[in-house]
Amino acid sequence: MERELQNHISQQYDNDLDQVRAHLLEMGGRVENQVRDAVRALLEADSEVALKVKSDDDDVNDMEVSIDEECARIIALRQPIATDLRLVIGISKIVVDLERIGDEAGKIATQAINLSEMVDSPRGYSEIRHIGNHVTYMVRDALDAFARLDAEMALSVAKEDKLVDQEYASAVRSLITFMMEDPRNISQILNVIWTLRSLERVGDHARNIAEHVIYLVKGRDVRHVGLKKMAEEVEKG
Amino acid sequence: MRKISWKTEFRNILVFMALAAVPGFFFDILPWTLLLVAVGYLGWFIRQLWQVQEWLKDGANSYPPEAHGLFGAVLDDLYRQQRIGRAERQQLEADLKYLEDSYTSLLDAAVMLNEDGAIRWFNKAAVDYLGLRYPDDTGLLLITLLRNPDFIRYFESGNYHEYLQIPSPHVEGMYLQIHITCFGEGSRIVLARDITETNRLQQMRKEFVANVSHELRTPLTVINGYLETLSDHADADEIMRRRAIEQMLIQSHRMENLIKDLMALSRLEVSSTIAEHTAIALRPMLEIIREDVLAAVNKKCEIAIECDDNLLLEGNPSQLHSAFANLVTNAAKYTADNSQVIVKWYKDESQAYLSVGDNGDGIEAHHIPRLTERFYRVDNSRSLETGGTGLGLAIVKHILLHHEAELKIESQLGVGSTFSCVFPLMRVHQQAHSA
Structure with missing residues (x-):
């Protein structure tokens, strides 16, 4: 775990790298909040919060563009190598996943607005609450892992994703039985399922971020390799 | 002292020189003898210097090496300086540790930042509230770990006159009040205080007033509506x-x-203990409650009573009646048709229980801790159809408090809920003869 990226002769270069990292994490903080607020808006039928989540998405998109620009500028001006290059590449990949998470939060907010107009008994909300909490923590931990360049923490995030997938599958199964019981529920439950689907996607993106973190700490690409292999790579050091 | 050693040093050199000069003069090899003395002196000098250097290289922790003349004096001085320095350093370290300990013992989280905003030091509460890791996180920028957008805005604004409230990034449901102070050249201390409880109380007070007025206004609106209609249509x-x-x-x-419930609640709150204690047999009381509830609920409902008749409960009969009646009414009311309610009175080795179980929809886990709050409703749309006041469980809780008992709520979605009043054994008497 190399905490301090080694110092360069050019102080400005170090500053640039620190800056882009800080900007990415700032964007991460925004996105974390978006997900949390979107879930809260849905559970509390608070369409005002939902609208704010949607409007925040524009800021997040702007941040994505400006971070990408920063990365391109660093590559062009400094021609980074080794760790620095991995950092810059990692950041420009993580930024994409963060932006997607923001999009999913926006979709959840849309469902929150739809569902707030249906006053029926909220079926499936406990699943939304549960999975929502779970993926919010995953996003937080993935970003913490990036801030600390902690490959082990990233690995545990990747493992969590498996649990979320299982929870998602079982939630959908139980919601399907509700739909079969009473077809009048279908439109409402579909909204719930889309929300769950978005949350599950957020979990996937958190896992992607974790994989990028492992890449930039360990220098090994662990996408599509399975958890066991990933754990080996992390332990190799 | 120093002067003396300089003098002795010069005297020694002169004596040696003189001693060497005598044979040199006689044998006419004066330059050679003088050279010999000079070289010898230089060698001795270098040896001493080497010893001093060795001593310093080891960190100068042991006593200085034995040395004579000038070197002895130099070493003595060095050693004295060293001792003073060490004592001062120990004092400073002790002071620093004392300061750090005082910060560590703070209940508020404290994080010290250098001029770039990187973490220099933080206390135990910062680990608990903010999720920082000791000592891994020293050197990281705080805003990369505390990423709340409001915090980043506050942190970067440089204007710290007001406090900031944010949810804790580490503990679910915890709220923190953040305050930043600047010191030195651009260093900052970030203080975070746990204000969850204060927040909750404020929220509850606000909600209470809003709820009371709302609950009173709704029936009043209906009455007003009818009165207006009647006065407009006198010929109705x-x-x-x-x-x-x-x-x-x-x-x-x-x-x-x-209003009755509100008054009951405030009475219960004012009087901390009850005056009249009597030993009560619960079966008659429970049977009266059953009749009352069955009469009040217009739907199919079964209420079974399983009561240990040998067990008497010591307490205030009217208060206990109202508490148990509240629980049984809730159970009957909030379940669908064909509800089955089981009321049990029993004890085990450590406690006695009056439990009311139903086969209703169950209550989601996150509602349970809040159920006894005044006007807290799991489902707002229900208040109208069932006509509850929203104060029942708050009253139950207060009555049980007066009997050193507590309310335990267990619930499983789709299966049912059980509300148990758990009494300490000292409130329970065994009846020797059966009635």
Whole structure:
């Protein structure tokens, strides 16, 4: 775990790298909040919060563009190598996943607005609450892992994703039985399922971020390799 | 002292020189003897210097090496300086540790930042509240770990006159009040205080006032509506008038109930202990409650009583009656048709229980800790149909408090809920003869 990226002769270069990292994490903080607020808006039928989540998405998109620009500028001006290059590449990949998470939060907010107009008994909300909490923590931990360049923490995030997938599958199964019981529920439950689907996607993106973190700490690409292999790579050091 | 050693040093050199000069003069090899003395002196000098250097290289922790003349004096001085320095350093370290300990013992989280905003030091509470890791996180920028957008804005604004409230990034449901102070050249201390409890109390007070006014206004609106209709249509027929009066009666009863409950609550809050303790047999009381509840609920409902008749409960009969009646009414009311309610009175080795179980929809886990709050409703749409005041469980809780008992709620979605009043054994008497 190399905490301090080694110092360069050019102080400005170090500053640039620190800056882009800080900007990415700032964007991460925004996105974390978006997900949390979107879930809260849905559970509390608070369409005002939902609208704010949607409007925040524009800021997040702007941040994505400006971070990408920063990365391109660093590559062009400094021609980074080794760790620095991995950092810059990692950041420009993580930024994409963060932006997607923001999009999913926006979709959840849309469902929150739809569902707030249906006053029926909220079926499936406990699943939304549960999975929502779970993926919010995953996003937080993935970003913490990036801030600390902690490959082990990233690995545990990747493992969590498996649990979320299982929870998602079982939630959908139980919601399907509700739909079969009473077809009048279908439109409402579909909204719930889309929300769950978005949350599950957020979990996937958190896992992607974790994989990028492992890449930039360990220098090994662990996408599509399975958890066991990933754990080996992390332990190799 | 120093002067003396300089003098002795010069004297020694002169003596040696003189000693060497005598044979040199006689044998006419004066330059050679003088050279010999000079070289010897230089060698001795270098040896001493080497010893000093060795001593310093080891960190100068041991006593200085034995040395003579000038070197002895130099070493003595060095050693004294060293000792003073060490004592001062120990004192400073102790002071610093004392300061750090005082910060560590703070209940508030404290994080010290250098001029770039990187973490230099933080206390134990910062680990708990903010999720920082010791010592891994020293050197990281705080805003990369505390990423709340509001915090970043506050942190970067440089204007710290006001406090900031944010949810804790580490503990679910915890709220923190953040305050930043600047010191030195651009260093900052970030203080975070746990204000979850204060927040909750404020929220509850606000909600209480809002709820009371809302609950009182709703029936009043209905009564007003009917009164206006009646005064506009003075010629309204008998049936219509009768229906209006019936409705108004229902609503005014509702208001009366609400006010009764509020008064009961405030009475319970004022008196901390109850005056009259009697040993009560619970079966008759429970049977009266059953009759009352069955009469009040207009739907199919079974209430079974399993009661250990040998067990007497010591307490205030009217208060306990109202507490148990509340629980049984809730169980009967909030379950669908064909509800089955089981009321049990029993004890085990450590406690006695009066439990009311139902086969209703169950309550989601996150509602349970809040159920005894005044006017807390799991489902807002239900308050109208069931006509509850929203104060029942708050009253139950207070009554049980007066009997050193507590309310335990267990619930499983789709299976049912059980509300248990758990009494300490000292409130329970075994009846020797059966009635």
